[in-house]
Amino acid sequence: MPPKSSLPRRAAKSPTLRKIAVLIAIVLAYQIWLSVQAQGKVxxxxGAARDDRGRFPVDVELGFAPERYHIxxxxxxxxxxxxxxxxxxxxGVAPAGVDELARWYWIKHIEAPKSES
Structure with a gap:
């Protein structure tokens, strides 16, 4: 009777599980990249001029003219x-909204408005 290989060893030899592991690694790397690049956008x-609900105005700069999807x-x-x-x-943007906006790759910069309108 041949010796049985362990479950982790058999999983490592499985092409399907290796592909899934690579896909998970790519998704995690992309999410880490989004978090790192978001730090310098705000x-x-x-958030200095908050209203009574804790919301504030922002100006969102894109690298292109916004289209319907972006709006x-x-x-x-x-x-x-x-x-x-x-x-x-x-x-009327919440602090959590600014954090979410900063993670979107197509947004270049988020600033406080220069003058209140």
């Missing part, structure tokens, strides 16, 4: 107050 002064996604975190070229003005 400018100073964001709809941004509306999930605040009210659209207008656009200027590549900048979308959001009002």
């Amino acid at each position: 400018g100073p002064g964001v 709809l996604r941004l509306q999930m975190h605040g009210r659209i107050a207008g656009t200027d070229g590549h900048v979308v003005h959001l009002r």
Whole structure:
């Protein structure tokens, strides 16, 4: 009777499980990259002018003119107050919304508005 190999050894030899492990590693690496690059996107002064509900206005800079998709996604975190070229003005954004926005790869920068409108 041949010796039985252990479960981890058989799993390591399985091509399907190796592919799943590689896929999980890629997804984890992408999530780590999103978290690291999000740290430098939020400018100073964001969240300084909070209202009584703890929400505040932000200006979201994109690397391109926003399209309908981007506007709809941004509306999930605040009210659209207008656009200027590549900048979308959001009002009523929560701190958790800023954290979520900073993780989106297509957002270049998030700043406090220069003047209240």
